[in-house]
Amino acid sequence: MPYRRLPNTDASRIRAITMAIEKSMYLHPNELAFDYKTLQQAKFFLPTYKQGLFHKDENVSNQHQKGSTYVTYQKKARMYISHFIQVLYFCILRDELPITVLEYYELPQTTRKLPSLKTDEQILTWGEKIIFGEETRIREGGNPIVNPRIALVKITYEKFLEAQRNHAILQSKNSRTTDYINELREKANEIILSIWNQVEDHFKDLPAEEKRKQAEQYGLKYVFRKGELQS
Template identity: 25%
Template structure:
């Protein structure tokens, strides 16, 4: 079996590698530290900067997701108001309250009682504006005001939607900016991690292979092989022992991710060796980290996480 180290290729694994290396180096008395001074300086500079940048990006994403949900709800509400307005107007025409020709005030086909399709945000903005200006022009020409909903009620719903849509767009730009800030750190983070790992492996290069890898892993070094391993994961409620679906499982060393289904089960595959660290998360439950030892020659592992509710 061929074994080699694998450098991080995701933000999560980069941050984990830097954090683990800094924690290990900080735990060693200064007199016994073996990383070179320039490498320690770069590690101490890069690790907190990447961590903060990722935290800011996470906050920006959470704000954007919340805003997107609000936009979606507001879109449905404003579309409903517009649809009800036109339906009510058409029924008023059928009762003789309004004239069919008055549909033209709203840029509608005067000969059709069809309600316009509204599939996009632009559609809602367009027809909302047509109702605002068209109803004002119709009433000014002597028409009877609409009710249930009124043009003013439609305008309020559409204005709220437009405001939320603008806010969401600003938050999206903010998230994009925070993502770019993280991406800008990739090159230096990758160089620092390689530097640290090179110096750590050199320091332990006279150790027996398994001992060398074990000591290097304490610094965040990740080793993989040419043999694929299977992890049969099960996530259950610690009290009821019932499976928990939609729990997220992350293999921290490599970033491999899975989501449980069919009674809390998921299968992850990886070429990692020696040991694997899994993180289990689910809304409403406490997160769990589990380290799974991987004896040589074993390729399939059963991993059971028992999660406690918050």
Template identity: 40%
Template sequence: MPYRRLPNTDQARLRALKSALDQGRLKYPYDLAYPQQLYHDIQSVFPQFEQAVSQYNFSKERQAKYGKLLSDQFKESRIYVSHFIQVLNFGIIRKEIKPEVREDFGLDIDDKAVPELGTEQQLMHWGKKVIQGEEARMMKGGTRIYNPSIAMVRVKYEKFIEYYNNHKNLQNTTQKMHDKVIEMRNVVDNLILKVWNGIEETYSDLPGDDKRSACSDYGVIYMYRKDEKPMEQ
């Protein structure tokens, strides 16, 4: 025996509302299989929910695309910060730069390794340290480091920070949109339940197949269980 299954995705919810709404537009109020008041409720709720879902999906897609751009900026900035620290260490090894300058960069004097830059937070921390450290070193009369220059490091780092902040803003916007959709789902689910109950009650005197066929015209969904579907076929 097929069973009724309420929508469990936003697109399915929209289809259910639209099917009931379309029937409400086509039929006279006295021919409608569910209460007229619910038709007015659908007229009010459907466009709001449709817009909320659309805005959420758009924001989510935009966030995903921007996340890819952020990933590219992260990798590029990490290379420049890492290479600058390596060149600094090479200068110290060649005795062109004193080991003490490492302290200006937040590094131990004897630390010849490049700090971990595997996360966005680590890159933000050490990118800032490198820029500030090089400014401090230059103010003490140090010779410039090239390939990469600190100017290029700053450009790449600031670009990464810009994309990081924009992506965070998009994440916050997407979360707000998602919260709004979740809030509306309860209203929509209750409305669909009332509408479908009303439709089934109207056609309750019809034989099983005829009843399901009539209800399906309004968007009511019936599913076969796995062990029943082959038998029906």
């Protein structure tokens, strides 16, 4: 015997609810195989479900577009900060600057190893330290480091800072949207299950094949097991 398969995608859920609603349009309420309360639930819920999915797709598209900007600024900020520190070290090696200037940037004097810039937090932390340190040193009469100048580093850093904040906001928004969509899917499953149970119960006294054909008009899906032939 074929078994009933509940929808497991958004498209199939929408199709199942839509078929049940459309079937009701051609029948008197007393002839409908499921109750009026469930029909009203389905009618009110379907537009909400579709709208929620539309916003989900819109958010994904928006995140993809802005995500590429975020990655671009992340790479540039990492590169400029790293390059600035390397130039600073070279100036010290050439005795153009004393090693003590590293204190301005909170860089250790015992190593010339570049600080890790793998994460956003590290990029933001060291970017802030480098910008503040260089601006302070210049205000106190020090010669500015060039190629890159701190102004260019700062511009790149601030662009990344804005992109990173927008990225975090989008991630939070998408997380809330995902939770909302999951709630909608659960509600869709409840409505579909209620309709399908009522429909099968309504046609329970019919022969198996006729029962299945009648139920399928309401959107029910039956799957034949391996080796079974659909008649």
